Amino acid sequence: MITDGIMKQNSKNSNIKLLLIVLIVFVIVKALWVFVEFKWLPSIGIDHIQNRDIKALYYRVKLAHNEHKVQTPKQTIQKPVSSIKDIQLLAIYTTQGYAVVTVQYKGKTKVLSTGEEINGFKLLSASMQYALFAKNGKTYKVELPKIKDTSKYISSISPENPTKTNKELVTGSDNYKVINKDVFEHFANNIDDIYKNIAIKDIKQGNKILFKVSFIKRGSIFAKLGIKRGDIIKSVNGEEIDSYTKAFSIYRGIKNMQNLTIVVIRNNKEVELEYEIN
Amino acid sequence: MQMVKNILVIIISLWFSIVAFMPKEELYYTLEHKLVKYGIELNEKSIKSGIFSMDVSDIDVYVEGIKVAHIDHIDFLITLLFNTIDLSNIQLDSSVSSFVPSSIKKIQEGHIVYSVTSPFKAKITLNGDFGKAQGYIDTNRSLRLNFIELKSKNSFKYMLKKDDNGWYYETKF
Numbered sequence: 001m002i003t004d005g006i007m008k009q010n011s012k013n014s015n016i017k018l019l020l021i022v023l024i025v026f027v028i029v030k031a032l033w034v035f036v037e038f039k040w041l042p043s044i045g046i047d048h049i050q051n052r053d054i055k056a057l058y059y060r061v062k063l064a065h066n067e068h069k070v071q072t073p074k075q076t077i078q079k080p081v082s083s084i085k086d087i088q089l090l091a092i093y094t095t096q097g098y099a100v101v102t103v104q105y106k107g108k109t110k111v112l113s114t115g116e117e118i119n120g121f122k123l124l125s126a127s128m129q130y131a132l133f134a135k136n137g138k139t140y141k142v143e144l145p146k147i148k149d150t151s152k153y154i155s156s157i158s159p160e161n162p163t164k165t166n167k168e169l170v171t172g173s174d175n176y177k178v179i180n181k182d183v184f185e186h187f188a189n190n191i192d193d194i195y196k197n198i199a200i201k202d203i204k205q206g207n208k209i210l211f212k213v214s215f216i217k218r219g220s221i222f223a224k225l226g227i228k229r230g231d232i233i234k235s236v237n238g239e240e241i242d243s244y245t246k247a248f249s250i251y252r253g254i255k256n257m258q259n260l261t262i263v264v265i266r267n268n269k270e271v272e273l274e275y276e277i278n
Numbered sequence: 279m280q281m282v283k284n285i286l287v288i289i290i291s292l293w294f295s296i297v298a299f300m301p302k303e304e305l306y307y308t309l310e311h312k313l314v315k316y317g318i319e320l321n322e323k324s325i326k327s328g329i330f331s332m333d334v335s336d337i338d339v340y341v342e343g344i345k346v347a348h349i350d351h352i353d354f355l356i357t358l359l360f361n362t363i364d365l366s367n368i369q370l371d372s373s374v375s376s377f378v379p380s381s382i383k384k385i386q387e388g389h390i391v392y393s394v395t396s397p398f399k400a401k402i403t404l405n406g407d408f409g410k411a412q413g414y415i416d417t418n419r420s421l422r423l424n425f426i427e428l429k430s431k432n433s434f435k436y437m438l439k440k441d442d443n444g445w446y447y448e449t450k451f
Contacts, residue, residue, distance in 0.1 A: 018284055042304065042310075045306070127352065
């Protein structure tokens, strides 16, 4: 009886002891976690802040007629007194108080920004339709060429079937093409149709990702756009495409584009492809 | 015998206390901070943590500032020896959904399992509009998905390769 009582007492004691040990373990672990929490772990997460300052896409060429009048701030510019015929204006990019133009002078193209000169003609400013140059105190106005009848110098390509329209889908020369707006919107909204006609492979190069055209369906609209297998897409509207983010960013704004300039690397040379969406 | 019992109780209580007292929300925030270094941000509406689990709901996923997806729920089950992450209704954002084939715009279920039995791999199961895929992600930063059911491969087969077992997707990150 006494032995049983002692054994029961021992068992009870050992159970209490075990319970105490368990409690101590709990306390120690909790204390360790609290220490870790305060020492190394953040107490709040990261909230995404929406960047409302979305960068406008580089607007390279304005060849189409403006259906909607764009209100631009009035500028007090000296009235042009004459025009210069040697300088041909190819493209205009304007932003507030700053202009970049592409001109052709004696068969060579050159990109000028505000204040730069070509043959002594200093670029003063530009609007959507013309650029103003100054030389010897005189102001000269150079207008963008108007394209009313593109058929004169733009060869036509017969339509194919991605959309049911019978309109011409793509027209143009090698370096400059006009894309039918309906077709453009169709592909902008139906990515599956794009992937049936073209495949783009991503190639990692250091921190950058290059986008290489690995397949292009013969006779497809993309082939007519002048894109070729093996082309590496370098930039779109002046924005270098070296990450998925930039590709997403471009694609998100593509529906609103009226002009598109794609620079591709073809046979180790840069080739510029100009498109007007009309 | 008593000694074995005591050791077992201590081990179990140690395991239980580690899991139960684990600051799960803070660890999730740590994950968020780590992902930011790779340009990925997670914005969740609520986090509910239990003894062995944590439920994060209404998560917007941003990649370098662009919203790319919305996930209805991410359920974490943490037991140290066997851990799972269940993702439900992964829907690509409209801004990027036009950028990817329609068949991979929505993934109804995603299941990631990490177990001590294969410490260098986490198994992945995906069930989406494209079909079903099983694969793994390993410590060599590689991902492989074997498509066991492929409903529409035409729109994204350029991303896939084929071997004796069928179509698969493989990438390193």
